[in-house]
Amino acid sequence: MKQHILTIAILSVLYSTASLAGNGNDADVAQQGNNNATDVSQIGGNNRATVVQAGSLTTSSSSSQGGYNDGWWGYNYNNGSSSSTAYGDGNQNAATINQAGNNNNANATQLGNNNTVNVQQTGNNNNASSASAGAVDQYSAQTASNSSSWSSSWYGWYGYGSNSYQNTSADIVATQSGNNNDVSLTQNGDGNSSNAGQNGNNNRVAVAQNGNNNNASSASAGAVNHYSTLAVNNNSSSNSNYGWWYWYGNSYSSYNNQQTSTNGVTTQSGDNNDVSLTQNGNGNSSNSNQNGNNNRVTVAQNGNGNSASSSQQGPQTSASFASSSYSSGSYWDWYSYSSWSSYNANQTSSQQTQAGNNNQTMLSQNGDFNGASNQQVGNNNNTDITQNGDRNASNAAQIGDNNLAMISQAGSSNNANSYQQGGNNTTGITQNGSDNNANVHAGYAYNGVSGSAGVSNDNDLTVAQNGFNNSADVGAVGNNNSASVTQNGNGNVASVQQQ
């Protein structure tokens, strides 16, 4: 038997409560005024509850309990300093909470599978939170204006209800526009995905994923934003942070006074992980940490004063970094800093490209069969590569003036190459071990980079090798170049060409 309750109240301080037991029930509550409260409890399946509250300082609470709820459940509408709570125990439940105004709170809790939560908040200082346990759930929150936060905790247990050990897959979408917003997402289980989009300044996103085959992505436009992603076990995540010169709600003063500072932190533990970061703007930073096998990090930064760092532990990892600077440099000096390191890993590769001036790359690899490549186009750039292990390879290419390339290798059968085009450049290669090879060339054509060869003056090229059967090849085209090769050991070969 279907029961239907409709309550319409246009009174202040009204408390409405409805308790329904059975299937296919509908509960509609409409309240207009302030300080109203609604409590709807439904036990059974295929029930529907709608609460509409127009006013402030209102509270609404909806709960549904049943072995199997198939239908649309929980719709709460509040306006200002109100609180909406939805609780569901069952499958295929849907909770929708709309709040307009300031200082609102929304909370949804669902136990079961195939549940959905949709929260929309318009105003300031709002808060939305959800917690669920089950599989194949979908959660989304959309908030606008300042000082809002959205937090979601999702625990992918091994099938709540009749199913067991099923794959857990939850999609979480959080979209915020405004300033001083927070997004906090926690996903435990497999096959989960989350997406956080923020448009504004001083926003924060924190994503934590525990499980396998998870995906996290975020996109933002604004300044002084912070993003952190934590993934444990076999995961994949990608972040795209777009730090445009876009001040939400603030006046746009001048080009050089704008700075976007975005901090993105990604931590992954497990195998087959991906990190993809894109940052456009100035003053951005990113940090990627991976612990596992066959992981990948890709970072692209466009702007000035950016920094990126990566730390990878495990074999067969790869990291690539690309940055470009486009400022005139009159006020905000061109600067980009990247630091990449891999610890005790074999068969890793790292590739960096930097375009602009005053860029710096620090790269360290520990293990065997590692490859490091760095290419810098501009002036006053700095490359520092350190490799500890055997059969490693380093390549540093620099086009411009006043550049510095330092390569240090410890181990055997390593290879280090440095190519420089321009003036007043310095290269220093140090190799400790045997059967190592060092090539240093200034002013020669290099296929991997653009620029004309033949003009490289006032360069300082130095190779130091300690060990046996090492070879050093130093060549320079230009004037006032200095080449120095120091070898300690037996069976070493040094070759210098200057013209």
Added chain:
Amino acid sequence: MDNRQVFNNILTLLLVLSGFFILPRAYAVDDLATIQQSGNENAAYVNQITTDSRFSEYEGASAVDITQIGDMNYAEIHDLGKNHVDIKQQGIQQEFTALVEGRGNELLVNQEGGGNSGDMAVVGDNNAISLSQSGNADHSDIQVEGINNNVTVVQSGNSLGFSLELNGNNRYVTVTQQGI
């Protein structure tokens, strides 16, 4: 003018053209190449092409400095221009080969040990060659082609060998061999 003279004039003209027009090259100046090796069976190669003073009055001031400490090391230098070359080898069975082309070059070679050997070829004018070998069974061969070149050889030890071939005028040669 006989055919031989015509041939020589044409050859000279071709050499001049190749130096100025056919093969224009930007020769470097003020370069410095330094190689220091300590150990055995090491090899050092330097090819330094700076001002081609065979055809130009402008002369660079590049330098090569090779130091090898150990046994059975090898140094090979090809130097073109007005350069300063300094080779120091300490040990036994050291070997070097030097080809110096240009004017006003300074070639200083010092070998300490036994069984060392060296071959030097100097093509140009106003060059200064100084070779010092101390030890037994040292050997050196020097070929000089040009004018106003100075050659100084000092060998100390037993079973020493030295040969010198000079082509040109106004050379000053000093050879001293001293047994121990």
